[in-house]
Amino acid sequence: MGVRTAIVVCATSFLLGALFTHWIADSLTLWKSPVTDEHLWIAASYYSILSKQPWQSLVFLGAVVSVGATTILWSFNDLRAANIMFDGGSIFLFGTTVVMYLNTVLPNIFALFTDLPTHELQDPIPRTLRNATLELASNHLICSVALTGVLALQAGRFWAESADSDDEEDEEFVLVEPTVEANETSPAVKGRATGTKTPDISLRDDKVKPLLQQRVQTS
Secondary structure (H helix, E strand, O other): OHHHHHHHHHHHHHHHHHHHOOHHHHHHHHOOOOOOHHHHHHHHHHHHHHHOOOHHHHHHHHHHHHHHHHHHHHHHOOOOHHHHHHHHHHHHHHHHHHHHHHHHHHHHHHHHOOOOOOOOOOOOOOHHHHHHHHHHHHHHHHHHHHHHHHHHHHHHHHHHHHHHHHHHHHHOOOOOOOOOOHHHOOHHHHHHHHOOOOOOOOOOHHHHHHHHHHHHHHO
């Protein structure tokens, strides 16, 4: 169980780091006000570079996504309460990220940013590029929040399983039965072990009373 959680966390952290690299462009369009044409052209130039990246990088990114998704589904297949709650939420958030990136982010990058028109930074940006640049920044933010939620759910699952294991260890106890040492056995036990009979020492009234009367008469 710990290995599967570690794989999911590593894959999700890698994808989250890849999304954080887009902060170079997204910070200019999401967090700086007002959004100027210069900011939009810089962000568009960054996405243009991404559209020309080698296909091997996309294959590697797809392999990381496949490993993470397969591991979450494999862990969810146990159908325990913790798996249904934490892994179910992780599958939803992870799947939302993958669907948004495949259906919105990548098509916009390869369709609109492959060949940018000749421009200066102060030139007005076309409305199509402006809307696409702002939409990409918003999509990257949504994907980052979703992947952060996956990490939070996996951390919560690890904490819950650790708490359950600690409770089980506290409830476990060992019963130790007392043993009789050979040298500490009672005379009766020794007698039974050796076959000898222990004399029975008892005081009866018919023996004690005559002795007392005899002493009283002599005094």
